[in-house]
Amino acid sequence: xNLSALITPKNLVTAAVLIVLGLMPVLTTVxxxxxxxxxxxxxxxxxxxxxxxxxxLGFGGMxxxxxxxxxxxxxxxxxxxxxxxxxxxFLHFPLAIAVSALFxxxxxxxxxxxxxxxxxxxxxxxxxxIFFLFLSLEEYGGDDGLLIWSxxxxxxxxxxxxxxxxxxxxFVSLVGVxxxxxxxxxxxxxxxxxxxxxxxxxxxxxxxxxxxxxxVAYVISGALCGxxxxxxxxxxxxxxxxxxxxxxxxxxIFMVVLGGSGSIIGPVYGVxxxxxxxxxxxxVMDLFADGAGVYWHLPFGIILLLVVxxxxxxxxxxxxxLTKR
Amino acid sequence: MESALLITQLLNGxxxxxxxxxxxxxxxxxxxxxxxxxLAHGSFYMIGAYICGTLVYLLDSFVLAVILAVPxxxxxxxxxxRLVARSIYARDHLDHVLATFGLILIFDTGVHLLWxxxxxxxxxxxxxxxxxxxxxxxxxxxxxxxxxxxxLAVALGLFLVVTKTRIGMLIRAGASNRTMVQALxxxxxxxxxxxxxxxxxxxxxxxxxxxxxxxASIGMGNDIIIVAFVVIIIGGIGSIKGAFIGALIVGMIDxxxxxxxxxxxxxxxxxxxxETAAPAISAMLIYILMAAILAVRPQxxxxxKVR
Amino acid sequence: xxxxxxxxxxxxxxxxxxxxxxxxxxxxxxxxxxxxGPNGAGKTTLISQLCxxxxxxxxxxxxxxxxxxxxxxxxxxxxGMARSFQITSVFQDxxxxxxxALSVQAHDGHSFRFWKRADSETALNEKAxxxxxxxxxxxxxxxxxxxVSHGEHRQLEIAMALATEPKMLLLDEPMAGxxxxxxxxxxxxxxxxxxxxxxxxxxxDMDAVFALADRISVLVYGEVIATDKxxxxxxxxxxxxxxxxxxxx
Numbered sequence: 001x002n003l004s005a006l007i008t009p010k011n012l013v014t015a016a017v018l019i020v021l022g023l024m025p026v027l028t029t030v031x032x033x034x035x036x037x038x039x040x041x042x043x044x045x046x047x048x049x050x051x052x053x054x055x056x057l058g059f060g061g062m063x064x065x066x067x068x069x070x071x072x073x074x075x076x077x078x079x080x081x082x083x084x085x086x087x088x089x090f091l092h093f094p095l096a097i098a099v100s101a102l103f104x105x106x107x108x109x110x111x112x113x114x115x116x117x118x119x120x121x122x123x124x125x126x127x128x129x130i131f132f133l134f135l136s137l138e139e140y141g142g143d144d145g146l147l148i149w150s151x152x153x154x155x156x157x158x159x160x161x162x163x164x165x166x167x168x169x170x171f172v173s174l175v176g177v178x179x180x181x182x183x184x185x186x187x188x189x190x191x192x193x194x195x196x197x198x199x200x201x202x203x204x205x206x207x208x209x210x211x212x213x214x215x216v217a218y219v220i221s222g223a224l225c226g227x228x229x230x231x232x233x234x235x236x237x238x239x240x241x242x243x244x245x246x247x248x249x250x251x252x253i254f255m256v257v258l259g260g261s262g263s264i265i266g267p268v269y270g271v272x273x274x275x276x277x278x279x280x281x282x283x284v285m286d287l288f289a290d291g292a293g294v295y296w297h298l299p300f301g302i303i304l305l306l307v308v309x310x311x312x313x314x315x316x317x318x319x320x321x322l323t324k325r
Numbered sequence: 326m327e328s329a330l331l332i333t334q335l336l337n338g339x340x341x342x343x344x345x346x347x348x349x350x351x352x353x354x355x356x357x358x359x360x361x362x363x364l365a366h367g368s369f370y371m372i373g374a375y376i377c378g379t380l381v382y383l384l385d386s387f388v389l390a391v392i393l394a395v396p397x398x399x400x401x402x403x404x405x406x407r408l409v410a411r412s413i414y415a416r417d418h419l420d421h422v423l424a425t426f427g428l429i430l431i432f433d434t435g436v437h438l439l440w441x442x443x444x445x446x447x448x449x450x451x452x453x454x455x456x457x458x459x460x461x462x463x464x465x466x467x468x469x470x471x472x473x474x475x476x477l478a479v480a481l482g483l484f485l486v487v488t489k490t491r492i493g494m495l496i497r498a499g500a501s502n503r504t505m506v507q508a509l510x511x512x513x514x515x516x517x518x519x520x521x522x523x524x525x526x527x528x529x530x531x532x533x534x535x536x537x538x539x540x541a542s543i544g545m546g547n548d549i550i551i552v553a554f555v556v557i558i559i560g561g562i563g564s565i566k567g568a569f570i571g572a573l574i575v576g577m578i579d580x581x582x583x584x585x586x587x588x589x590x591x592x593x594x595x596x597x598x599x600e601t602a603a604p605a606i607s608a609m610l611i612y613i614l615m616a617a618i619l620a621v622r623p624q625x626x627x628x629x630k631v632r
Numbered sequence: 633x634x635x636x637x638x639x640x641x642x643x644x645x646x647x648x649x650x651x652x653x654x655x656x657x658x659x660x661x662x663x664x665x666x667x668x669g670p671n672g673a674g675k676t677t678l679i680s681q682l683c684x685x686x687x688x689x690x691x692x693x694x695x696x697x698x699x700x701x702x703x704x705x706x707x708x709x710x711x712g713m714a715r716s717f718q719i720t721s722v723f724q725d726x727x728x729x730x731x732x733a734l735s736v737q738a739h740d741g742h743s744f745r746f747w748k749r750a751d752s753e754t755a756l757n758e759k760a761x762x763x764x765x766x767x768x769x770x771x772x773x774x775x776x777x778x779x780v781s782h783g784e785h786r787q788l789e790i791a792m793a794l795a796t797e798p799k800m801l802l803l804d805e806p807m808a809g810x811x812x813x814x815x816x817x818x819x820x821x822x823x824x825x826x827x828x829x830x831x832x833x834x835x836x837d838m839d840a841v842f843a844l845a846d847r848i849s850v851l852v853y854g855e856v857i858a859t860d861k862x863x864x865x866x867x868x869x870x871x872x873x874x875x876x877x878x879x880x881x
Binding site for chain 3: 183184186187188189190191192194195198199201202204205206207208209210213216
């Protein structure tokens with residue numbers, strides 16, 4: 001492959017984003033802005049979740065409106081053991097992945113029998129069930145949420161309560177998940193789920209039982225989201241059913257679409273832009289009128305609308321068009 | 326005493342079912358005819374309540390306020406249709422979900438800007454505040470009966486419009502077979518605007534009627550819209566009859582589940598377990614119902630005949 | 633020759649209309665068997681029952697020794713029935729090579745591979761390439777399928793059907809929407825496999841049918857009125873009558 005062919009706007013932006021994200025702990029220390037490491041950690045964790053959602057949404061054409069449930073399950077898979085004073089990360093992370101995979105398997109098996117809007121709504125219904133389940137589990141805080149007073153313990157010398165260390169664990173996880181997804185999408189299996197999105201009828205004429213492949217993709221996506229949830233549980237130290245409401249699932253979808261659902265890296269751009277907007281719109285509004293920041297959902301909603309109306313293919317699609325020009 | 330409570334709960338279930346129907350009716354038609362997923366439909370429920378509340382304070386008459394607020398909500402719906410919905414009907418469901426999610430944020434913040442973050446309580450006129458006594462032990466607030474009566478009247482009116490009029494015929498035809506209506510040379514765009522705005526107004530009416538009981542608040546629409554979606558998915562997308570029956574089922578099951586599930590559970594498990602499990606399960610009940618119905622009948626209970 | 637596809641007394645009606653009336657038909661191994669008939673003869677209904685898109689009201693379909701009357705299409709495909717669609721149905725966002733590779737992969741049955749890049753699997757690509765070459769599309773292997781012409785889509789359809797290495801090709805109007813030059817090219821392509829692959833060909837283009845078919849069955853109003861060699865069909869009085877009533881195409 002020609003080297004200059006690799007220097008496209010999209011690849012440059014990707015490289016820049018990954019390098020800046022990779023250097024965040026250093027940058028925030030140098031500029032003495034620890035708060036931004038906080039935002040960066042959140043971005044990286046949500047990027048894992050959004051990229052996982054994108055496997056089924058962007059590549060498999062399955063619009064899950066309930067993926068926040070997996071994030072929540074993953075977070076409670078850290079919170080509940082810690083509540084019982086089991087601190088090992090070797091318990092938390094496998095548990096998060098296993099429980100979300102199981103939940104994905106059971107709900108996916110039912111949901112994937114439906115199509116279109118019915119699929120959107122049934123995935124939402126299942127996540128609402130989990131939402132209300134945790135809302136009513138008073139032992140674990142109910143709607144007041146659950147305090148996680150410790151972090152998962154992994155190896156000696158890998159202390160997750162150190163912000164920089166924890167950030168690098170998340171960052172390596174993100175890179176690992178992106179690599180994994182890249183391989184999956186381009187593998188034989190990935191071709192099958194992309195084929196099923198593009199032309200289901202032809203797939204079954206070729207002899208593919210597409211349901212099975214979709215279900216496996218759904219389980220992979222759910223399990224990875226659960227993993228993101230376990231990271232989130234370690235990050236926030238406070239979890240509540242609020243993180244699995246349908247609005248959260250909607251936000252995840254928006255992050256994916258904003259970044260560009262047709263690409264592996266797209267959701268990372270999406271999460272990045274989403275969280276930066278969320279962080280800075282209120283500040284900018286406060287500059288114009290004191291206290292105006294509380295109304296930040298207004299410009300945010302308008303931006304969301306404009307993106308849907310006018311930006312096809314999200315940020316990633318926009319960068320691709322720059323390349324073609 | 327026991328039967329008095331049961332009757333009260335049944336009436337509550339009926340009332341919830343009817344309010345749900347008013348929200349679901351527009352939703353199912355918009356969905357059925359235009360294949361448009363409108364998450365922001367619940368916002369009209371909220372906006373109707375706020376407009377009505379403001380008019381109550383201005384005019385000092387609840388009934389007059391409702392009569393004026395309905396057409397005003399219709400206008401809001403019409404504007405939303407022309408500005409946003411119209412340009413994305415042809416897109417896929419994902420775009421609908423996102424754009425209307427954006428609309429929710431805009432409407433919610435708009436209400437926040439205009440009316441503040443606090444909820445707005447709406448006073449009822451004296452003549453609606455009494456109780457109607459059916460027997461010495463059974464008393465029902467007359468306002469709840471009024472809600473049920475108005476809701477049933479609107480449902481009946483809607484049903485007559487959809488089944489007996491020319492517009493209704495077009496709507497039904499559109500719900501089952503969109504291309505056919507276009508082939509008839511009907512200006513489908515106007516039909517869409519009409520259905521969208523009318524649906525918004527009816528949802529608004531539901532919001533106006535409930536807010537004297539609960540108060541108008543930001544986010545009230547977002548709580549009901551999801552349940553309304555459950556209703557139309559259970560009932561079968563595009564079907565008014567399905568929405569009506571689905572709404573009553575959901576209203577009853579939700580209300581009765583919350584009051585009686587623990588007693589039911591106590592028959593099969595220990596009291597303590599029953600008291601822990603019942604609230605969780607009763608909140609999940611309608612979603613369990615929907616998942617079960619979709620697992621057996623993926624098109625819902627009453628799907629429109631031709632697709 | 634042994635019977636590969638056996639249709640016995642198949643019946644299907646919609647409301648009061650009988651679209652398929654007592655259709656019985658044998659397709660022998662290795663033959664090209666064409667089904668022709670005037671518009672509204674029930675060809676589409678018959679095909680969709682063969683594919684499992686519609687279930688017959690009564691009757692029996694046996695394929696390669698198995699009863700498949702009510703089997704879903706993926707199961708039929710795995711028994712060796714490959715189908716080309718009347719309306720082009722390919723994966724528009726993939727290259728021609730990827731389209732065919734997906735078909736090869738369907739046949740060799742290793743689709744739960746998550747890590748290895750499919751485009752670096754030499755054996756898979758080479759195999760896909762041979763099928764593209766056979767239908768004359770080798771030079772467009774790396775072009776996106778949305779960017780090729782209608783005629784080339786039809787050729788791709790054939791390559792995809794062939795790539796599942798089927799026992800029988802079910803060709804649903806492979807010449808639909810083609811000009812005479814493109815049709816002639818398609819006939820040439822299909823001729824290459826004559827004698828090698830069993831084909832069930834449903835087609836309007838009579839030149840193509842008579843150039844390819846070993847036997848022809850004529851379907852009129854849901855009934856097979858004749859099954860015979862092409863010359864015999866040409867001279868068959870009942871067939872002439874059926875067609876003269878419509879158009880002598």
